[in-house]
Amino acid sequence: MEFAVPTEAFIVLSTILFVLGALGxxxxxxxxxxxxxxxxxxxxxxxxxVAFARQWGGLDGHLFVFFVMTVAAAEVAVGLALIVAIFRxxxxxxxxxxxxxxx
Amino acid sequence: xxxxxAFFLAIGGLAILCAVGMxxxxxxxxxxxxxxxxxxxxxxxxxxxxxxxxxxxxxAVYTGAIMVLFLFVIMLLGAEKTTDTTRRFRWLTGSATxxxxxxxxxxxxxxxxxxxxxxxxxxxxxxxxxxxxxxLDSVNVTxxxxxxxxxxxxxxxxxxxxxxxxxxxxxDYTVGxxxxxxxxxxxxPTAFPVISLEAGQVSTAVAYGELNLEMxxxxxxxxxxxxxxxxxxxxxxxxxxxxxxxxxxxxxxELGGDQRLTVVERPIRDDEGNIVYADExxxxxxxxxxxxxxxxxxxxxxxxxxxxxxxxxxxxxVAFVDMTNLTGYIAAADPQxxxxxxxxxxxxxxxIEQATEQTVILAAEPPQQEGIAPRPTVLDAAHEYLTLDxxxxxxxxxxxxxxxxxxxxxxxxxxxFLLLVALVGVIVLSRPAGITVEQRRRxxxxxxxxxxxxxxxxxxxxxxSDVVVDTPRLEPPESGD
Numbered sequence: 001m002e003f004a005v006p007t008e009a010f011i012v013l014s015t016i017l018f019v020l021g022a023l024g025x026x027x028x029x030x031x032x033x034x035x036x037x038x039x040x041x042x043x044x045x046x047x048x049x050v051a052f053a054r055q056w057g058g059l060d061g062h063l064f065v066f067f068v069m070t071v072a073a074a075e076v077a078v079g080l081a082l083i084v085a086i087f088r089x090x091x092x093x094x095x096x097x098x099x100x101x102x103x
Numbered sequence: 104x105x106x107x108x109a110f111f112l113a114i115g116g117l118a119i120l121c122a123v124g125m126x127x128x129x130x131x132x133x134x135x136x137x138x139x140x141x142x143x144x145x146x147x148x149x150x151x152x153x154x155x156x157x158x159x160x161x162x163a164v165y166t167g168a169i170m171v172l173f174l175f176v177i178m179l180l181g182a183e184k185t186t187d188t189t190r191r192f193r194w195l196t197g198s199a200t201x202x203x204x205x206x207x208x209x210x211x212x213x214x215x216x217x218x219x220x221x222x223x224x225x226x227x228x229x230x231x232x233x234x235x236x237x238x239l240d241s242v243n244v245t246x247x248x249x250x251x252x253x254x255x256x257x258x259x260x261x262x263x264x265x266x267x268x269x270x271x272x273x274x275d276y277t278v279g280x281x282x283x284x285x286x287x288x289x290x291x292p293t294a295f296p297v298i299s300l301e302a303g304q305v306s307t308a309v310a311y312g313e314l315n316l317e318m319x320x321x322x323x324x325x326x327x328x329x330x331x332x333x334x335x336x337x338x339x340x341x342x343x344x345x346x347x348x349x350x351x352x353x354x355x356x357e358l359g360g361d362q363r364l365t366v367v368e369r370p371i372r373d374d375e376g377n378i379v380y381a382d383e384x385x386x387x388x389x390x391x392x393x394x395x396x397x398x399x400x401x402x403x404x405x406x407x408x409x410x411x412x413x414x415x416x417x418x419x420x421v422a423f424v425d426m427t428n429l430t431g432y433i434a435a436a437d438p439q440x441x442x443x444x445x446x447x448x449x450x451x452x453x454x455i456e457q458a459t460e461q462t463v464i465l466a467a468e469p470p471q472q473e474g475i476a477p478r479p480t481v482l483d484a485a486h487e488y489l490t491l492d493x494x495x496x497x498x499x500x501x502x503x504x505x506x507x508x509x510x511x512x513x514x515x516x517x518x519x520f521l522l523l524v525a526l527v528g529v530i531v532l533s534r535p536a537g538i539t540v541e542q543r544r545r546x547x548x549x550x551x552x553x554x555x556x557x558x559x560x561x562x563x564x565x566x567x568s569d570v571v572v573d574t575p576r577l578e579p580p581e582s583g584d
Contacts, residue, residue: 004107005151012211013115013148017141019203020122026199032131032177036138039169040122043145046161054152057224059506062157062498063514066507069164070518074525076169080176081532087180 003054010051017044031083031093035076042072111151118144131177135170142166154498226302230268233278234489235260236346236466236482237322238313241283248276259283262469263482265489268305275299278324280310289314289322296324305329307462307489311346311406327409329460333493334413339455340493343400344409346466347479351405352426353447355463357397357419400463401426416457423447423465423479448479458501460491 017040024037046065053061087093118141125137142165149158233244241261247254250272257266260283277297280289298308307329312322327342334340345353370378370388378388399421400410425445448465455461463486467477483489495501507515 004105005111008214009111009115010148010152011214013118015207015210016119017122019207020119020126022206023199023203024126027196028126030131032173032180033134036125036134036173039165040125040138040141043142043165046157047145047148050149050152050154050157053154055223057497059497059502062154062503063507063511065154065157066160066503067514067518069160070522073164073169074522076172077529078525078532080172081529084176084180085532093180 007051007055011048014044014048014051017041017047029094029096031086031095031098032080034095035079035083039072039076042068107151111148114144114147114151118148132174135173135177138173139166139170142170156498156500156503228270229273229300229302229304229306230270231298231300231306231308231326232266232268233257233260234265234307234309234462234464234482235262236464237262237280237289237310238348238467238469238477239282239289239322240469242289242310243281243283243286244310245279245281246271246276247279248274250274251276263466263480265307265483271300273300273302278308280322291321294321298324298326305331307342309344309346309464311344311464311466313348313467323406325406325408327462328411329462329491331460331491331494333458333495334460337457338413338415339457340460341400341412341414342409342460342462343403343412344462344464345403345405345407346464347447347477348405348467349477353403353465354398354424354426355400355403355421356424357399357414357421358449403465414455416455418452418454420449420451421453422449423481448481450481454486456490458493458495460493461486462489462491464489 021037021039021041021044024040025034028034028037046068049061049065049068053059053065083093086098090097092098121137121141121144125134125141128134128137142161146158146161146166149155149161235242235244239262241259244257244260244266245254246257246269248271255269260266275297276299277295279292279295281287282289298306300306305328307327309325309327310322311325313320314322325344325346327344329342330340341355343355347353369391371391373379381387381389399414400412402410403423423446425447464482465479466482468480470477495505
């Protein structure tokens with residue numbers, strides 16, 4: 001069946017958002033900004049999943065998005081707790097300063 | 104350009120702008136707000152994709168919980184002003200941007216320009232089931248068609264029995280009925296009914312009528328339309344068919360209180376809206392009697408197509424009512440009393456469940472002896488197998504729940520466990536990093552003695568803090584005993 005907005009359009013939009021998120025991860029120095037770019041990438045993949053779920057008429061895409069959202073929520077909670085703990089000891093969240101583990 | 108496409112371009116463009124704003128903003132709080140805008144746009148896109156549940160979960164969980172947590176932490180750490188002064192590698196910005204644009208072009212250009220056509224799901228094959236409602240004993244049903252290698256034979260179908268749904272390829276099929284005992288055909292072979300099935304069609308083939316050789320009347324086949332799509336909320340869909348020959352026009356109604364037939368008296372009005380009077384003296388208005396609006400299915404003409412209607416769920420007392428002489432019945436009965444003669448069959452305690460489709464067929468029981476008037480009966484009066492459980496709409500919370508708690512039960516439990524682990528991890532990570540010597544001294548002084556005194560003194564020696572333990576000392580034991 002033909003959709004008014006084809007699935008390819010949603011995939012292209014999802015790719016653009018994913019690329020913007022990847023750029024944010026690579027180029028920003030604030031750890032929280034990096035985290036938010038990761039969330040943007042996860043959102044782009046959610047968009048692609050739901051677009052394909054509509055294309056194939058199955059609800060598996062929606063279920064996958066549900067699990068991705070839940071895992072993202074858990075990841076954000078743990079990651080922000082880590083950032084707060086790091087900030088306590090180093091008083092900075094500039095990722096250029098967090099290089100204790102380099103050998 | 105359609106309205107939907109324009110809407111998509113507007114919302115998609117806004118999402119991209121919000122993402123770019125998030126990347127380029129100096130203030131981390133502004134970046135978080137731009138990301139909230141982006142998530143809102145993505146939620147609107149989910150609505151365009153027939154995913155209402157996911158879009159509401161996106162707004163509630165992503166923007167309402169995750170981004171609020173981000174804002175909490177940004178405010179807590181005072182990290183609004185981001186310091187991007189130091190840059191380790193000068194070539195990072197240019198190379199990252201180039202690689203990102205290259206990836207984007209590599210994915211989207213072939214997708215758009217090559218004219219890829221994603222195959223769409225075909226319509227499901229038609230399904231049909233056969234119900235025996237004719238005035239005969241058990242029959243054999245034979246289905247033949249050009250697409251079938253050998254005919255499908257359903258043996259010994261008893262009266263009021265229905266088969267399961269049979270999936271067949273689309274096409275025309277000939278249905279032949281023969282008596283199970285003798286094998287004699289019930290109708291002339293040239294007059295075997297032909298049913299045509301199209302893709303995506305779900306139907307019930309009802310064999311109704313009686314075999315009367317003198318009157319040259321034969322049983323016939325009717326195709327009732329069924330559907331797996333759900334009815335409106337808190338209602339059930341009714342597919343009602345009249346296969347009871349003596350009553351030419353019936354209605355299925357809900358009886359009022361005290362098992363009374365609730366009728367509505369309406370004066371007949373002409374075109375201008377004036378009430379019409381019977382005699383020239385214009386003293387007695389002509390009234391029309393109709394049943395109240397608790398009609399489950401009306402216009403049930405014998406042998407005509409089924410009536411499809413919806414009715415809210417509940418347990419009612421329903422009845423089939425003869426509509427042909429309703430006015431006569433009402434006139435003959437006591438105006439205050441109930442119209443018992445019009446009721447053909449009464450069904451007490453009829454249960455109607457929501458989100459189901461009920462196929463109700465009124466037929467004549469095969470006569471046990473000659474000469475007895477046919478008795479009406481509803482096939483499957485306990486509606487076990489003529490009731491369909493409908494499937495909820497695509498993307499609705501009900502449909503997602505149906506899939507989640509059957510096929511995906513294990514992943515749901517695993518994700519719940521993951522959330523529990525994350526919760527414990529966050530609590531552990533948020534504890535104070537280390538306690539100072541002063542705090543340890545205070546805590547040891549005020550703590551009840553959980554460690555034995557010699558151990559406490561050993562610990563205090565090793566950590567170098569003074570320990571004052573004010574507990575009573577035991578007298579040393581007398582030597583010798």
